[in-house]
Amino acid sequence: MRITIPHLGNVYLAVKILFDSLGLDYVIPPLNSRDALYLGSKYSPEEICLPFKLMVGNYIAGVENGADTVLLVGSCGPCRFGEYPELQIRIMKQLGYNVDFIVMDPVQSIGLNELFKRIRKVGSASKKSALSKIGSVLLAFTAMRLIDEIEASAHAIAGYETSPGEAKKLLSSCKKEVFSCSDPVKAVNILNRYRDRFKTIPADYSKKPLKIAVMGEIYTVIEPFSNLYIEDILMDMRVSTSRRLTPTWWVKDMLLKTIRLNSRELLKASNEFLPLYIGGHARECIGEAVLAAKQQMDGAIQIFPMGCMPEIVSKSILPSITQKKKLPVLSLVVDEMTGEAGYRTRIEAFLDLLERRREHVFIGC
Ligand code: SF4
Structure with a gap:
């Protein structure tokens, strides 16, 4: 096989x-x-x-x-x-x-x-024993958790770095090093080493970068090619981003679903606007928007594939959240015809809007 x-x-x-x-x-x-x-x-x-x-x-x-x-x-x-x-x-x-x-x-x-x-x-x-197989699964899960943690650190620190671009470079060399290592234990050690290196990236926390939540259909938010590398684009623009839907989140969600204890925080947050399961991760998307507003993030970007039924429903609910919770949201639809230039322009225009909105709030207009 x-x-x-x-x-x-x-x-x-x-x-x-x-x-x-x-x-x-x-x-x-x-x-x-x-x-x-x-x-x-x-x-x-x-x-x-x-x-x-x-x-x-x-x-x-x-x-x-x-x-x-x-x-x-x-x-x-x-x-x-x-x-x-x-x-x-x-x-x-x-x-x-x-x-x-x-x-x-x-x-x-x-x-x-x-x-x-x-x-x-x-x-x-x-040919491994049953016990070793369980050990392998746990090792892989540890690796998945570490990669998600490293990626989240890179995306969060991007707005605060003192030498811009360092987190992005480190993230890319981490992936390359892990992929070229065929010893699984050494690969996990590499990940541990990188996780510690991320903690030492020089950052200036007096900076006030824009903070954006990335949410939407799970595949398009996690798979960078499908979202035209949006998190890289935002890192280049010195924006701090956060994303709750990760492979580790998905595994935990699947396991806890069997005892109906999955994603309590997200689902509870979505109750006011979308209390029913309609497929995909529409409820999670709505919950993320509500939580992003609660955490006073500057805005949120929703990404989903053309024709995605659950996310079309969330898209129609998001304007109510914008109005009630004061959270600007940009919805981006992707398919094989999506042009890079237009996509980038929309992101830049959204960031300009968030900057101006911030100045407005600051001077009390
Ligand atoms: S409709 Fe397609 S893109 Fe949307 S959640 Fe279902 S499988 Fe994913």
Whole structure:
């Protein structure tokens, strides 16, 4: 069995650590790019959302590089994500690829027995003992948590750095170093070292950078290619950003969902505007906006793929939050046709607006 995965932000680093630790054979497809998008768009239904197309592009690259199994997480609805695996399996078959799919659907949808059966299918390819396998999973989760922590530090400190660009450079060298290390324990040590290095980046906390919450559809906020590297753009503009939806958050949310204790803070915050689950992470998006206003952030940017049903609903609710909670929000819709220049101009105009709004509040107008 030679496994490949679709990309989702930095998840490939934690997955690599997991597979190296389990001794599994795997192919990490090239990071998302125009090529992956072109390939995925060519073979996907035109009106399907962007994550679907990029995932298909990743599968094709993975299989072309020798993978025979695709490992992915699924959901059984209610938005289009519930249909992803079925459709993608069909597309890969039609393209003539002989590839097996292992879909990790939520336990509430397929039951504990079926979930364990699928986990065993992956685990059986490893010669490690059951105890070592558990150790590998914990090691990978530690890596995922560390990467998320490092990334959050880089995004938060960007507005305060005394030598601008240092956090961005450090983040990029961290990812490269971890990816080129095939010893899983050493890779986690590298992450620990970088986490400590981030604490020593020279910063001037008397600065007053703009603070923005990045929220929206989970794939497009986590996967940098799909959001045209918005967090990098904001770092270059010396803006401090924060994002609650991360791979670590997702894992915890999935686990706690089984006992209905997931994302209490976000869901509670969303109750006033959207008390019902409508699919995707629409409730989380609304909750994030409410919390961003409570934390007196300067604004929020919502990102979602063209045609994303849950986020279209959140978009229609966000103006009420802007009005009631005084939080300016910019909504950005992305698809394969999104032009970089127009996208950047909209972000710059939004930042100008936030700066002017701040001056206005300051002089009491
Ligand atoms: S949340 Fe939106 S983008 Fe994601 S699968 Fe559902 S409809 Fe598509």
